[in-house]
Amino acid sequence: MAGAATQVLPRLERTLEGRDQDALAQRLASLQVLIGSDLAEVEEALRRPRRADTPAHQSAGHLLHLDGKRLRPACLALASRTGRGFNAVARDLAIAVELVHNATLLHDDVVDLGDVRRGAPTARMVYGNAASIFAGDLLLVEALERIQAAGIPGLIDRAFSVLKEMLDAESLQLANRGRVRGIAADYFKVVEGKTASLFGWALFAGGRAGGSPEPVCLALEKYGRLLGVAFQIVDDTLDVAGAETVIGKSVLTDLKEGKITWPVMRALERDPALAATLEIELAKPELPAGLAESVADAVRRANSVEEARALASGLCADAVAALSILPPSEARESLESIAAALPWRRK
């Protein structure tokens, strides 16, 4: 059970590449020593037997029992260890941040009619859309209750702000379904709202749980937000991984759902004619043959996967810089290592 959680870090470690690999791999291995037991506690709580007498409750349990990367709890644990360490409050907040994340996934999968998540059928495929809607609501309320019970002044207010940012971003993404032109600004709004805001909260909350002063917590939050954007951009490059040879039809399906990845967005910005064609074709029920290949060509020509990695590297460097006011600690070094490794993750 704990095994699932503690494999996250070695997984990241194995997927490193580049000349700094050995040094980074070594530093990431030390993460296992540093927060392995923190994550095991979080995992144990997430998988604790839950009420399962209705499809909605089963739906929530279904998702929580699948292996997730648990990146947000890992960040929160590290942030707490830049201060006095991972205590009961930090643990409860780490559980809460993962619950918020899972609540949004349950609703997202209904909205996007997602079939597969974490390598298994989505909760909605097993228990139905209706059950997954209530399951998302249930996890959200449970998360907020835990945050409030943690008793750190102001933390629940920040959680409300973050949730509004997340929902505004989801709403914007939904509104942009079918659009592929003129959405570069929206791309960053969506990523900041959907991903970066919750990473920022996790880092801030961890800082507070560890008793760090406000300026340190705000620095941690800034690190979290920058890391979150970089994380999403790298995730996007993985989505079009092998784009040099082929872009799968799933990329076009994502486009139909308003989900554009950074490399594709960038390539379309540089090929307005293709963007115009794509917008027309995406509105049709059947996608024409050859369209995916045209997008792949554009991504290749624009060299936008490489450009995305460079952008992510810059953001990660800014994230590390944000930590400069922190006192030296093993946890701070680990956060720096994560930021250094992130642009190079390959899965």
Next chain:
Amino acid sequence: MAGAATQVLPRLERTLEGRDQDALAQRLASLQVLIGSDLAEVEEALRRPRRADTPAHQSAGHLLHLDGKRLRPACLALASRTGRGFNAVARDLAIAVELVHNATLLHDDVVDLGDVRRGAPTARMVYGNAASIFAGDLLLVEALERIQAAGIPGLIDRAFSVLKEMLDAESLQLANRGRVRGIAADYFKVVEGKTASLFGWALFAGGRAGGSPEPVCLALEKYGRLLGVAFQIVDDTLDVAGAETVIGKSVLTDLKEGKITWPVMRALERDPALAATLEIELAKPELPAGLAESVADAVRRANSVEEARALASGLCADAVAALSILPPSEARESLESIAAALPWRRK
């Protein structure tokens, strides 16, 4: 704009019947004087122009702009007036309780594929299911943020408990789809969770906003919970109104969605053979001719509409009794009047 809100009470007033009608009508008319301007303030806030640049945000605005009964804000306003009165905190909480209610309606309509709400197409029919899911999430977070900002210790924790009760009830109702036998106990669990708990919170919150001591607030909460159950049972009798002559096909559709009304549940308890037939037939895609008429017959034979009214009257009497520890006030008398009038409402 305020007109929509302030017409609630005359509407209730007009629909009274029975020999106490004149006295009750007079007391309800005084409600208009007592809380008309409170409700106008709440209505103004609910209809204030909102962000409307995405279908999700439009979806939320769509529902809020339709005339609702605003019963929960009315109860909260009266509860505040059993103490020091309707202040800014009470107003914010009254807005919040209506936002919570509307958030649940948005998700309910997606879950039940509802077409019409408050005499207009549901938000999901206009803006889609996906937009309505996020709209519900948005209103819930906005409501919770307001409750927290009101600054009354413990009130947000009670809101979380109530939300969990509401979601557990919704989940139970969903789990019972297609069942019509052995669900009498679940009927009350669902009503208490879905309806009574939020009425109870509204009364408690109003009491706290008005500065009343804890025992008074708890008495108000008890009144609210009892009134909530009675409200739902009376609502159920209206759903089968004219059941003596005919039960519409919509009642069967409701049954398919796991929504059983008290008179139908009671009639089926007394006619196990019909209940068994119904459970089999409801599982089929087409409902056979004559089934609705058989249910109507059973309701008629069981006299269960009358029985429901009697049950509601008993609950309302208990609700009034709960208020006995309150100091005398016009607001308390109004709460008593509402409870006395409720079993006789006809629409």
